[in-house]
Amino acid sequence: MIASVLSNTFLLLGSLALIIGSLGMMRFPDFYARTHAAGVTETAGSAFIMIGLMFAAGPTLITLKLMVVLSLLLYTSPTAGHALAQAALIDGQKPLGRIETDESAG
């Protein structure tokens, strides 16, 4: 009973995080702002949905597999996001907005 309620709650939270992050991916004006929305939907959405599935599965081997998948996602997603943002910065993609440099200050 408690496991069912917890599972439903975590799945609802994860669905909300997914929808909010995808709307951010659609609406944000800049690539670097979109990486922020991507981070929300990658970490919060994945973690909440995986924890909800863990409560739905109960203490079996399935929960162990879910923990392995979740730990893999939580390791690789921030690494991929960091690599993507740094590759965009190296290739010369400028963020939106005014950047304080020496020429504009002086």
Next chain:
Amino acid sequence: MMLAAAMAAILVSMVLLLVRAVLGPKVYDRILAVNIFGNKTVLFISVLGFLNGRPDFLDVALVYALINFMGMVAVLKFMHFRDLGYGLVRQDERS
């Protein structure tokens, strides 16, 4: 019931990400959208197994997460060097 709602949320999220991947003005927007689409595919496979009552698809989800990460790093390297045959040095350090 909530599993179906989570599946619907994942599907709506995937549609929005596909729209961003088609619209995206620069190539990095597309790569970001495709990366998160792969992440959502991992969630999709996991939830689909639970919806069918046979959660044996988690091995597929595990392999998909690994391939997604390595594929994105390979695509980034290709977009930077226009070639996969170089080592990971910056372009201005190459003679």
